[in-house]
Amino acid sequence: MGEITLIEGLRQAMDEELARDDRVFIVGEDVGPRGGVFRATLGLFDKYGPQRVIDSPLAELSIVGVGIGAALYGLRPICEIQFADFIHPAFNQIVSEAAKMCYRSNGEWTVPLVIRAPYGGGIGGGLYHSQSLEAFFTHVPGLKVVIPSNPHDAKGLLKAAVRDPNPVIFLEPKKGYRLIRGEVPEGGDLLVPIGPAQLSRPGADLSVFAYGMMHHYVLQAAEIVAAEGIQAEVIDLRTLLPIDKAAILSSVRKTGKALIVHEDNRTGGYGAEIAALLSDEAFTDLDAPVRRLAGPDVPAVPFSHPMQDWFMPNTEKIAAAIRELAAY
Amino acid sequence: MGEITLIEGLRQAMDEELARDDRVFIVGEDVGPRGGVFRATLGLFDKYGPQRVIDSPLAELSIVGVGIGAALYGLRPICEIQFADFIHPAFNQIVSEAAKMCYRSNGEWTVPLVIRAPYGGGIGGGLYHSQSLEAFFTHVPGLKVVIPSNPHDAKGLLKAAVRDPNPVIFLEPKKGYRLIRGEVPEGGDLLVPIGPAQLSRPGADLSVFAYGMMHHYVLQAAEIVAAEGIQAEVIDLRTLLPIDKAAILSSVRKTGKALIVHEDNRTGGYGAEIAALLSDEAFTDLDAPVRRLAGPDVPAVPFSHPMQDWFMPNTEKIAAAIRELAAY
Amino acid sequence: MPLPPPPLLDLYRLMLLARRLDERAWVLHRQGKIAFHISGIGQEAAQVGAAFALQRGKDWFAPYYRDLALMLALGLTPLEFVLGLMGKQGEPSSGARQMPSHWSLRRANVVSHSSPVATQAPHAAGLGLAIRLRGGDAVVLTTIGEGSTSQGEWYEAVNWAATHKLPVIFLVENNVYAISVRQNQQMAVEHVAEKAAGLGLPGVIVDGLDAVASYRAVGEAAERARRGEGPTVIEAKVARMTPHSSDDDDRSYRPRDEVEAMKARDPLALFRQRLLAEKVLSEAQDAGLQEEVKGVIEAAVAEAEAAPYPPAEDAAYPVYVEDVRRG
Amino acid sequence: MPLPPPPLLDLYRLMLLARRLDERAWVLHRQGKIAFHISGIGQEAAQVGAAFALQRGKDWFAPYYRDLALMLALGLTPLEFVLGLMGKQGEPSSGARQMPSHWSLRRANVVSHSSPVATQAPHAAGLGLAIRLRGGDAVVLTTIGEGSTSQGEWYEAVNWAATHKLPVIFLVENNVYAISVRQNQQMAVEHVAEKAAGLGLPGVIVDGLDAVASYRAVGEAAERARRGEGPTVIEAKVARMTPHSSDDDDRSYRPRDEVEAMKARDPLALFRQRLLAEKVLSEAQDAGLQEEVKGVIEAAVAEAEAAPYPPAEDAAYPVYVEDVRRG
Numbered sequence A, B: 001m002g003e004i005t006l007i008e009g010l011r012q013a014m015d016e017e018l019a020r021d022d023r024v025f026i027v028g029e030d031v032g033p034r035g036g037v038f039r040a041t042l043g044l045f046d047k048y049g050p051q052r053v054i055d056s057p058l059a060e061l062s063i064v065g066v067g068i069g070a071a072l073y074g075l076r077p078i079c080e081i082q083f084a085d086f087i088h089p090a091f092n093q094i095v096s097e098a099a100k101m102c103y104r105s106n107g108e109w110t111v112p113l114v115i116r117a118p119y120g121g122g123i124g125g126g127l128y129h130s131q132s133l134e135a136f137f138t139h140v141p142g143l144k145v146v147i148p149s150n151p152h153d154a155k156g157l158l159k160a161a162v163r164d165p166n167p168v169i170f171l172e173p174k175k176g177y178r179l180i181r182g183e184v185p186e187g188g189d190l191l192v193p194i195g196p197a198q199l200s201r202p203g204a205d206l207s208v209f210a211y212g213m214m215h216h217y218v219l220q221a222a223e224i225v226a227a228e229g230i231q232a233e234v235i236d237l238r239t240l241l242p243i244d245k246a247a248i249l250s251s252v253r254k255t256g257k258a259l260i261v262h263e264d265n266r267t268g269g270y271g272a273e274i275a276a277l278l279s280d281e282a283f284t285d286l287d288a289p290v291r292r293l294a295g296p297d298v299p300a301v302p303f304s305h306p307m308q309d310w311f312m313p314n315t316e317k318i319a320a321a322i323r324e325l326a327a328y
Numbered sequence C, D: 001m002p003l004p005p006p007p008l009l010d011l012y013r014l015m016l017l018a019r020r021l022d023e024r025a026w027v028l029h030r031q032g033k034i035a036f037h038i039s040g041i042g043q044e045a046a047q048v049g050a051a052f053a054l055q056r057g058k059d060w061f062a063p064y065y066r067d068l069a070l071m072l073a074l075g076l077t078p079l080e081f082v083l084g085l086m087g088k089q090g091e092p093s094s095g096a097r098q099m100p101s102h103w104s105l106r107r108a109n110v111v112s113h114s115s116p117v118a119t120q121a122p123h124a125a126g127l128g129l130a131i132r133l134r135g136g137d138a139v140v141l142t143t144i145g146e147g148s149t150s151q152g153e154w155y156e157a158v159n160w161a162a163t164h165k166l167p168v169i170f171l172v173e174n175n176v177y178a179i180s181v182r183q184n185q186q187m188a189v190e191h192v193a194e195k196a197a198g199l200g201l202p203g204v205i206v207d208g209l210d211a212v213a214s215y216r217a218v219g220e221a222a223e224r225a226r227r228g229e230g231p232t233v234i235e236a237k238v239a240r241m242t243p244h245s246s247d248d249d250d251r252s253y254r255p256r257d258e259v260e261a262m263k264a265r266d267p268l269a270l271f272r273q274r275l276l277a278e279k280v281l282s283e284a285q286d287a288g289l290q291e292e293v294k295g296v297i298e299a300a301v302a303e304a305e306a307a308p309y310p311p312a313e314d315a316a317y318p319v320y321v322e323d324v325r326r327g
Ligand SMILES: Cc1ncc(C[n+]2csc(CCOP(=O)(O)OP(=O)(O)O)c2C)c(N)n1
Pocket: B029, B058, B060, B082, B086, B089, C066, C115, C116, C117, C144, C145, C146, C147, C148, C149, C173, C175, C176, C177, C178, C179, C240, C244
């Protein structure tokens, strides 16, 4: 076991998958000699060459569209979108094409494609380098949506995503790229299955659901409130689509209370679906309103620090929400 | 008062607004001499000429992007997207630009723009001429999202949308274009404010929330179950964003039960937000799980009739869901 | 490898089959037996020329909805087409999930396309990239209408292919209209082929009413691509001899004399006259072909009418690849 | 109306101001006083030439992030720029909501742009359409990097403008790189200006290191546009004399000799030499200008450092126009 950063986990995953399967290739802006603007692909161009690590034109639509074409041929493209905020030009290709290909061809054509995109705020990136936009994609049947919260899962889930025969939107908490470190087994073939959520801290008083960077803060908040006698159960959702309903329901059946935390805007965010699921299927188990702590309903995270802090959920805000719900 | 169709209401609205304000113009594919593929703009080209009713190139991104530019100048464009399914190429312009312009310029620049798009299934249109995709836009702060269910509201809301200083996504239930008829006052200046939901049928036993074509079916279903002694209260949401929380909460505080009906896919659909709202803010008022009757989680409505019928919510399915919830 | 001489009779037979089948679809629509038809009448010559210039079974295709003649040339059967028209079980492109003429045929390397126009163009570039990465000298043909080249998707796809010198042929079937919108409201260039100059690849104009001209142009572009010299844009000047689709009525926007002039240059009639004049085809042979084609089509229609609809519950699958196995 | 002679000293003064202010931003970044800077060093000549060729107060602008010199020429004050760098209250483009160099200046007809590249291009076409619809002979200038012309957005915008003959100038500031990606991996044409041919409008190449050349080219394009003859693409060959931004390190992808060669052709130094040689400028005058500019900048930095941050709660508004009144 060695301790690595989250981004190093991603890099290792791509390196191993490129080595394992010659159908795998990487395509995106600046992924080549530059190694990506966050250096996720650093060294891979030198190791695998310009045919396997391709600097694309500055055009997200075609990064994904070309990826889909290559996937139809049977290859396993990993498309990098430089910031999640810049994925919208590719929205049509993702939603109309990648997501619907298997269904619309009655299974004749499939799109084994991974779209990696760094997401999330708190990094001084302003409106267009801070967005969380998972909810656009969790509404799209045919996609899988994955968000790792630590180096182990980043590596294992990305390797699983590359091998998944479906299109996978793989959102990476960029604030945690170097901040979040963790143990990852050396050698072997680390795979974390797409689908199951992870119980990351057991507790009896209430359930807190999160993913990505927010999961990191939720664990910190849980630690703080534990000192006050509140036992929060923390679930790292990890795979947002398909939803791990069983894990969510069984936790709330136990605790009777649920808090969902995400950075993405509140209205119509992923938390709404979890709340709806609970209010339907766990109705008789709920001892309190289902609460959401989310990015406020303004367009995105502002640049100036006081305004950025106002926007972002953080450990203190989460601890406060936990206390309030625990006291209900 | 005269009885007109829903599409005639839309046409009248555009005609009146073009006549009232010379900053208003229409732009889209085939909106000119052809009068739109559904004939919503029929006659307007002859009446207002090619400067006010503009046949665009076949490119949705620029229909919206050019509309935004004209709106920044102070004009009042009405952009027609031929089918809602084809709005995705414009997603970046809508979400990154129109929705965020006011906020990002601290109110210096605004985008008074209406994007009209026919949506919805049950018309034999297959996967790409049947989609409902309101949930993508109700997740976007800065947009308003409006869906009329009858000729009166179609006319009054569209006129209000044209005068609204914000970008409005105006989704039209195309199956109801000619099917849904209703009284609309002749003459005058019919405006239906953007924002308030409409109580369209009072009832004490449960609340049913719907919009567009589904509202039409919900009214039919309410009639059927009334004969069985179930008093369903029906709310036509009409404006989906901003949400009329007061209307939704006050109905459920009265009835204690809620059913949300939409054609759009269930997971992450608009119903999730309503359910989440209720499970948070009406927790103690709820006597039953919040139920959603929605399009199933397959990519879109299939073409072949048996499969289309399988997908679509309809009067019978709604009546069954009402009965089940009433009996809870 | 020089292009072999065009297989004139094969070209003719396919054009004839496509035309009669297409006409039959219009009749089925008038009879209320199908809900929708989108026609390829007037564009058959360009399509069959393209198909025969390529290596079927080896090359790849990302077509668009008017390509009935292309699809028949690639091996789609008339029955399969009519099953699609009717939304019946066994329809090969989508299991009756998509509207008619939304092609896909795995056995012929025809990838699935959707309704949003131009989305197939980047797929073609991606197929070209995959061929490049995996080796071999297959090429990709993708087709599109002239109006749809206004989409940024087409531009980005051609730019990719040109920049990476990918083995792709971008065939634009220019019938001058996009539903009601004439080409001069779509673009400022007179010929779509001119767009190629701005993207650094050759742009070729061809008479799309002439199957042999199309055969030659596509054949040459394919040779270039196989030699590693990159993509080509080919603009085939064709004719939309019907309204846009069965939902359209073109009288509000299309001058009648234009329609008449176009009908006088019907590519099928022109080709027939030429083959008769060149004595490649005799009147008797032609009569036989007409009979044969008619029989094939009537059999297909009868069989499709008798075929069942897919079961409703089939609509639940396959959302994910896992469901394909399950379903 | 023939273009008046270029106001050489004004051009020089603005280039100098932009350069020193930009350099000061890099220093502020090294000092840890700002978090981010994206530079226009090497592109000033093209920008100020463009600004002076247009009618400020009347014409419209949809710029991109490297346009500091353009913005200063349009009336942005050094203080306003530094407030933006620091995310301080009073920053005019966004109330400190956007990152630095995301321009907007209502009083100068500069519309707001965002980070996703190329989105401003359709806005420029829309402004051109509005000018056409409302009458008058204003023109629109929109700028962009060469890499960003790979986006379908740019193609669609230029196509619109060309098809509708709108009064728009598409100025491409070609500095050969898009972060680390060289132009030859972006496109197959040698010059971005060639793209114009494919869209049916004139494409002009200009030495973007020469403010006068830019002034002339933009002035001529503006005259064409005002006469109703439609849009022009102008490619200004400029130099990116810094890494992409303060987050970048270009050593992994950019040959050092290329950087050295570029620095030898610094547009500011070239222009200064020319003005001195032509005796438009004296050494003494230049020294005075340098002092003046330095003073202006130091005052701006001092004032910005003393300025408050916006209150946190300001972040709640204005999501809708209604909030503008409320806020
Ligand atoms: C993205 C998108 N926008 C609009 C439509 C509706 N539509 C279908 S075909 C068509 C016209 C296409 O014209 P062209 O590309 O010239 O092809 P043609 O039909 O003439 O062969 C339009 C506007 C669509 N299918 N997709």
